Amino acid sequence: MGDIEVRKLRTLLPAVEAAVREVGARLAERRPAEPCPEFGLAGAMARFAAFDDPAAAELRARLGVLRPEAGRLEDEFDGAVPAEGEWWLCDAMDGAVQFLLGLPQWAVTATLVRDGAAVLAVVHAPQLGARTYRAVRGGGAELDGRPIAAVERELAAAVAGTSQPPAVAADPVALRRAGASLSAVAGAVLAVRNLGPTSLQVAQVGSGHLGLFWEFGADAANLLPGALVAAEAGAAVTDAAGALWRPAADAFLAAAPGLHGRALPLLRDLD
Structure with missing residues (x-):
């Protein structure tokens, strides 16, 4: 991508992060402290939907306002990513198993996909110190506003x-x-x-x-x-x-x- 497009996407990042953080904060407030009591898979999935469906709908709606020309992928479990066009892909509860068990290891994500490749992404962990990763293709990556780099090790x-x-x-x-x-x-x-x-x-x-x-x-x-x-x-x-x-x-x-x-x-x- 050219420098102008990278700058445009970086300008969009704060609003995307704000939407992700607010949805995550509301989910964290609603989440019970105790593990999900359901015995079977059907009950657990129903409990998941009760939390995830309204949060995902809110996140998709807010992202749609920020980039109305982009489509919205409605089902993160489908796994298919269109090869053409711009699409918002979001997950209000990545780590749903942990969420339902009362564990803090879950995240809210928002990704702008263009022609089958991610060009903007935010990954926010509301209950792990509210840490937030974000990146723009060609514009680097950050954790809590600081540039990051992968570390070489044996x-x-x-x-x-x-x-x-x-x-x-x-x-x-x-x-x-x-x-x-x-x-x-x-x-x-x-x-x-x-x-x-x-x-x-x-x-x-x-x-x-x-x-x-x-x-x-x-x-x-x-x-x-x-x-x-x-x-x-x-x-x-x-x-x-x-x-x-x-x-x-x-x-x-x-x-x-x-x-x-x-x-x-x-x-x-x-x-």
Whole structure:
């Protein structure tokens, strides 16, 4: 993108962040302190919808006012990202499992997607110190208003994050590779952790709080915002074969370039 477009998007960032923060604050106020009491999946999903539906509708409406020419993707679980045009992709509750269990590891995200690629992203964690990542394609990445950069480490000194897409159980290949990769990575790094929201963990690669993040299975909606933050912070963001990551990819790896080069063979050689 040219400098003029980068400046326009950076001008838009504060209003997007304000919308994300306000929606997150209201969700945090409403969230019960105790774990969701429902025994079965249907009850838990109903409880999730009671929180998520109004928050997501408010966030989409506010983003629509800020950039009315952009369409709004209505279902973050669909996973499909249009290859053409501008679209708002938002998730009022990335980390819904933690939210419903009374844990603080959840986030609110807003991403502007243009022709299938993220060009603006905000990732906000209301109950983790209200920390906020934001990025514009070609304009760098920030955490709480400060520029960030991915941090190089020895593979043996790196802490790796991972997660699983919502529908990974329906993808036997991704499920098998996720299990195999856990053994491969855990034997090569200092520690492996799942710290909650996928978007937040990927963004944390960009700020050096995590050395790397990987995942198997298609998960565009959760990966897009953090992937932009990480890439703008200097991380290499690819699939498991080392090709530039695309929303339709079935695998994901983000790390500082040197660390990425050492981690990639662990995932590339699984088969």
